[in-house]
Amino acid sequence: MKHLLLVLLLSLQALAQAECLTRGTGDMGVIIERASGSLLVIDTSEHDALFRVTGLGDLSHASVVFSRDERYAYVFGRDGGLTQVDILCGLIVKRIIQGGNSIGGAISQDGKLVAVSNYKPGGVKVFSAADLSLVADIPATPFKDKRSKTVGLVDAPDQRFVFALYDTGETWILDMTDPGHPGITRFTDTGRLPYDGLITPDGRYYINGLFGEDGLALLDLWHPEKGVRRILDHYGKGEQQLPVYKMPHLEGWAIAGNRAFLPAVGHHEVLVVNTDDWKEAGRIPVHGQPVFVMARPDGRQLWVNFAFPNNDTVQVIDSETLKIIKTLKTGKGTLHMEFTPRGEEVWISVRDRDEIQIYDTRTLELKQRLKARKPSGIFFTNRAHKTGL
Amino acid sequence: MNLFRLTMLAAFALGISAVARANAGPDSQRQAEILYLLRHDCGSCHGMRLEGGLGPPLTPPALSRLSNEQIVATILYGRPGTPMPPWHPFLSPEEAHWLAGKLRQGATTR
Numbered sequence: 001m002k003h004l005l006l007v008l009l010l011s012l013q014a015l016a017q018a019e020c021l022t023r024g025t026g027d028m029g030v031i032i033e034r035a036s037g038s039l040l041v042i043d044t045s046e047h048d049a050l051f052r053v054t055g056l057g058d059l060s061h062a063s064v065v066f067s068r069d070e071r072y073a074y075v076f077g078r079d080g081g082l083t084q085v086d087i088l089c090g091l092i093v094k095r096i097i098q099g100g101n102s103i104g105g106a107i108s109q110d111g112k113l114v115a116v117s118n119y120k121p122g123g124v125k126v127f128s129a130a131d132l133s134l135v136a137d138i139p140a141t142p143f144k145d146k147r148s149k150t151v152g153l154v155d156a157p158d159q160r161f162v163f164a165l166y167d168t169g170e171t172w173i174l175d176m177t178d179p180g181h182p183g184i185t186r187f188t189d190t191g192r193l194p195y196d197g198l199i200t201p202d203g204r205y206y207i208n209g210l211f212g213e214d215g216l217a218l219l220d221l222w223h224p225e226k227g228v229r230r231i232l233d234h235y236g237k238g239e240q241q242l243p244v245y246k247m248p249h250l251e252g253w254a255i256a257g258n259r260a261f262l263p264a265v266g267h268h269e270v271l272v273v274n275t276d277d278w279k280e281a282g283r284i285p286v287h288g289q290p291v292f293v294m295a296r297p298d299g300r301q302l303w304v305n306f307a308f309p310n311n312d313t314v315q316v317i318d319s320e321t322l323k324i325i326k327t328l329k330t331g332k333g334t335l336h337m338e339f340t341p342r343g344e345e346v347w348i349s350v351r352d353r354d355e356i357q358i359y360d361t362r363t364l365e366l367k368q369r370l371k372a373r374k375p376s377g378i379f380f381t382n383r384a385h386k387t388g389l
Numbered sequence: 390m391n392l393f394r395l396t397m398l399a400a401f402a403l404g405i406s407a408v409a410r411a412n413a414g415p416d417s418q419r420q421a422e423i424l425y426l427l428r429h430d431c432g433s434c435h436g437m438r439l440e441g442g443l444g445p446p447l448t449p450p451a452l453s454r455l456s457n458e459q460i461v462a463t464i465l466y467g468r469p470g471t472p473m474p475p476w477h478p479f480l481s482p483e484e485a486h487w488l489a490g491k492l493r494q495g496a497t498t499r
Binding site: 034035058060061078079101103119120149151166193195211212243244245246247308309333351 | 428429430432433434436437438440441442443467470472474475478479
């Protein structure tokens with residue numbers, strides 16, 4: 001009895017002090033709880049939540065990058081908040097409101113700079129990853145009485161960032177080699193209303209999805225002098241585009257062999273692109289308009305979730321045969337998916353059920369459920385070492 | 390009073406209450422569903438606090454230059470040329486009117 005009391009006391013004390021963990025972070029991650037402005041720090045080996053960190057503001061659209069030591073998560077919130085969270089201690093290290101309204105961010109190749117893409121005021125701000133002090137402020141091109149919103153911000157090799165300007169249809173390369181003198185390369189008329197961007201895992205190609213016209217805008221970062229060119233510009237031509245109730249996300253670059261897979265905007269299709277010549281190599285009819293098309297790390301399967309009103313389903317596609325091999329009814333508000341580093345599991349957030357569902361990617365069976373409050377984005381620490389994530 | 394007249398009266402009374410309900414907008418359960426939709430689905434573009442995102446803010450000052458009819462038409466039929474989709478497959482005109490009123494008062498989505 002005495003022992004039990006002691007144990008109880010000690011564990012209560014541990015809770016109160018939120019003592020820092022002494023462990024590696026390679027099997028950890030965070031889950032955004034969008035409605036409560038909090039995040040869960042989780043352990044992907046134990047399938048358990050370690051901490052809940054609160055006070056992160058409006059996380060209705062949030063994303064996360066990790067420091068290269070995988071200890072700190074930088075959380076980009078809708079309200080312009082940039083928060084550095086220590087995932088070993090479950091504590092906020094520093095939080096600033098850097099803008100009025102932001103959409104996402106990236107961490108530089110050397111891990112020393114964190115860049116944020118802002119809607120209001122439109123532009124990109126770059127901060128020191130160490131203390132979140134401002135390093136550079138890059139206002140976007142004026143548009144009407146404001147500045148263009150910026151989207152699709154990614155890091156690229158050679159200490160660069162790349163992003164697109166939503167209102168003015170531009171792509172910019174931001175060179176931060178000399179932090180005191182940011183270099184900007186502008187590409188104009190690259191496509192109407194770019195809504196998101198992605199970079200290939202090797203850091204060579206940057207691609208913007210376009211809402212305002214057909215096709216995608218492609219920039220070869222090995223040869224920026226060649227400019228931005230349009231690819232797949234026949235896709236969607238002359239076809240009735242369906243209303244889009246949620247914009248697709250291009251964060252996950254799904255590549256298997258020499259084929260890349262992308263969500264088609266306004267169509268119930270996944271686009272297949274040949275990465276040798278960037279020509280369309282097929283289309284896969286799916287359950288709804290895809291939001292995320294993610295490849296299992298080995299490229300063998302594609303997992304796809306969908307926009308409202310079809311956001312209660314996930315489909316799994318065989319990347320070789322392009323056939324749907326499983327349709328899972330995960331529940332309404334299925335918002336995001338994240339693979340464990342080597343892909344034996346995928347974690348799926350189901351907002352309306354307040355839970356995370358963990359699937360075995362070999363058997364395609366549900367292994368476990370984890371409680372989370374209105375979960376959205378799931379981010380595992382192995383992103384720290386991936387270009388563009 | 391014969392059975393026929395009684396039935397007619399009852400039907401009339403029911404009809405009135407149906408009209409009254411339509412004018413009052415959606416019932417409380419449906420109101421909660423619409424506010425959930427507003428917060429989570431509209432919120433993915435307009436922000437969960439409706440202060441804007443890819444789409445414009447939907448706060449009372451931001452909406453002050455629009456008439457109720459314009460707001461309702463935007464909700465039901467969308468804005469061609471922009472990402473704003475038509476919501477008429479999911480909201481009736483009465484529900485869109487109720488939602489427009491809510492937005493104008495400063496809809497609390499929390």
